[in-house]
Amino acid sequence: MASNVTFIGAGNMASAIFGGMVHSGYPADAITATATRDATLAPLAERLGIHTTTDNLAAIEHADVVVLSVKPQIMRQVCETLRDSVQKRRPLIVSVAAGLSAETLEQWLGGGLAVVRCMPNTPSLVGAGASGLYANPRVSDEQRALVGELMTSVGIIEWVEDEALLEAVTAVSGSAPAYFFLMFEAMEEAAVKLGLSAESARRLAMQTAYGAASMAMQSDRDPGELKRNVMSPGGTTERAIEYLEQAGLRQALDGAMQACAKRAQEMSAELGKG
Numbered sequence: 413m414a415s416n417v418t419f420i421g422a423g424n425m426a427s428a429i430f431g432g433m434v435h436s437g438y439p440a441d442a443i444t445a446t447a448t449r450d451a452t453l454a455p456l457a458e459r460l461g462i463h464t465t466t467d468n469l470a471a472i473e474h475a476d477v478v479v480l481s482v483k484p485q486i487m488r489q490v491c492e493t494l495r496d497s498v499q500k501r502r503p504l505i506v507s508v509a510a511g512l513s514a515e516t517l518e519q520w521l522g523g524g525l526a527v528v529r530c531m532p533n534t535p536s537l538v539g540a541g542a543s544g545l546y547a548n549p550r551v552s553d554e555q556r557a558l559v560g561e562l563m564t565s566v567g568i569i570e571w572v573e574d575e576a577l578l579e580a581v582t583a584v585s586g587s588a589p590a591y592f593f594l595m596f597e598a599m600e601e602a603a604v605k606l607g608l609s610a611e612s613a614r615r616l617a618m619q620t621a622y623g624a625a626s627m628a629m630q631s632d633r634d635p636g637e638l639k640r641n642v643m644s645p646g647g648t649t650e651r652a653i654e655y656l657e658q659a660g661l662r663q664a665l666d667g668a669m670q671a672c673a674k675r676a677q678e679m680s681a682e683l684g685k686g
């Protein structure tokens with residue numbers, strides 16, 4: 413029988429994960445999600461057939477796995493309301509929150525718990541997620557395998573043994589869909605200036621990104637070689653790539669990813685006190 417999985421919070425990230433789980437065949441009947449507003453929950457229940465409630469305590473009563481998926485800023489308050497129930501039943505705790513350590517979460521929930529920290533991303537919704545996972549020492553091999561299976565049903569996973577590496581995961585995958593969406597916006601704007609309709613430009617840019625990612629994933633060549641294969645000497649791509657290099661695209665990405673990881677550290681210091 414499938415494990416009962418309860419999501420506390422049913423926003424962008426949680427709905428991407430449980431939506432992806434349902435699409436990949438996980439029984440909807442074994443999934444419960446909570447939120448503060450019925451307006452969030454009603455469409456999810458209708459579309460996916462999962463259980464929903466605004467009552468967090470009722471939602472975790474039969475949970476084998478509790479996925480904490482509220483904003484980091486309200487996590488402490490939410491954990492403290494779950495504390496007594498969690499201490500009685502000791503489900504596996506999974507947190508998708510950025511910048512909150514397993515130790516902090518465990519402490520807010522009363523201690524002595526198996527906690528997995530997961531840094532997922534929203535493409536989980538379409539089965540193309542990329543998640544980093546860290547397990548605290550209380551997590552059993554079976555629990556590790558269970559979380560691995562759940563997250564593999566919505567994409568690829570990478571376990572890290574050093575929790576601090578989740579900051580790097582946040583920079584390279586958790587936050588990174590947004591970098592690509594920014595590129596789509598920018599490429600569409602530029603292509604419109606060159607005369608294409610916005611609709612054509614968007615379709616072509618997205619298919620090209622999809623094609624490039626699929627090709628790179630299936631190839632045994634590294635991205636640098638695949639890039640050079642597009643660059644005919646003296647041709648158009650060479651000109652574009654030279655421009656991007658001179659304009660500092662590499663430095664911009666390096667700076668963005670450093671800023672992202674640093675913000676995860678700051679959040680940990682700001683929110684994890686006490």
Ligand SMILES: NC(=O)C1=CN([C@@H]2O[C@H](COP(=O)(O)OP(=O)(O)OC[C@H]3O[C@@H](n4cnc5c(N)ncnc54)[C@H](OP(=O)(O)O)[C@@H]3O)[C@@H](O)[C@H]2O)C=CC1
Nearest residue numbers: 421422423424425447448449452481482483484508509510
């Ligand atoms: N968005 C992303 O791409 C990623 C997000 N994350 C992490 O996921 C977590 C959630 O982020 P995101 O999904 O973007 O946020 P959202 O604002 O989209 O979702 C938050 C959800 O929490 C619900 N909520 C608020 N208060 C409570 C409460 N007291 N009890 C139960 N549910 C509550 C909200 O309910 P209501 O809808 O009724 O307001 C909403 O459904 C964060 O910790 C973030 O760090 C991690 C990786 C990627």
Ligand SMILES: O=C(O)[C@@H]1CCC=N1
Nearest residue numbers: 509510582586587588
């Ligand atoms: O922006 C954020 O803080 C969350 C965590 C990773 C992606 N979104």
